[in-house]
Amino acid sequence: MVTALQNDIRQRAWDAAAKVVDPEIPVLTIADLGVLREVTMNDGCVEVAITPTYSGCPAMNVIALEIELALQREGLTSAKVRTVLSPAWTTDWLSEDGRRKLKEYGIAPPQKGSGRRALFGKQTVACPQCGSEDTELLSEFGSTSCKALWRCRGCREPFDYFKCH
Structure with missing residues (x-):
């Protein structure tokens, strides 16, 4: 059962991650790109799922690090970033x-x-x-x-x- 506190934490995590910018196109956030897929809570840990625009995209390591830093600034120290390859990212996102x-x-x-x-x-x-x-x-x-x-x-x-x- 998801509690109101878990929903609040999840929303704070989403909002923080959504502000992370693409290092290759700094006018776009990862939310603009559709790279930010979901934020979940697992055993008290925030888990952020991202999908790369290309499977070999060199920016993904920087993006993952920036997400972790954004979450830490929000006081969410128990967090992890997970890369999801399926479904593959599309420009329709x-x-x-x-x-x-x-x-x-x-x-x-x-x-x-x-x-x-x-x-x-x-x-x-x-x-x-x-x-x-x-x-x-x-x-x-x-x-x-x-x-x-x-x-x-x-x-x-x-x-x-x-x-x-």
Whole structure:
């Protein structure tokens, strides 16, 4: 039976973890990304489950450490972070606020509803700077493994596109 105190602790833990930012895209929190999956209580211990955007994502170790530190600052010293690989993360888990933040940061957000479908060369990606859809893929590999490099033919600016998957 879950008590009111356990619910309060769980909510405090969720709120603290949800504020942790992605070290590769610091305008996004792990809640924006959908990486923060759940917070549970097991035998008096807070357990935070996270799912990486990619199974080999180098940011996950930093994210786990930042979650532990955020929980400690909340006085939740009996905590552990668990990585969950199934179901695999999808860009469909990005929040609307996260998509907006990406665009404002200059990264084209993934097209909604296109998670797990990489359609490079066959899709239209709007430039986050000027909004033009006259864009082209330069490289499927951008500044990080979760982004591709595109260029706008309208404003001639290069930009990252957060890959769909």
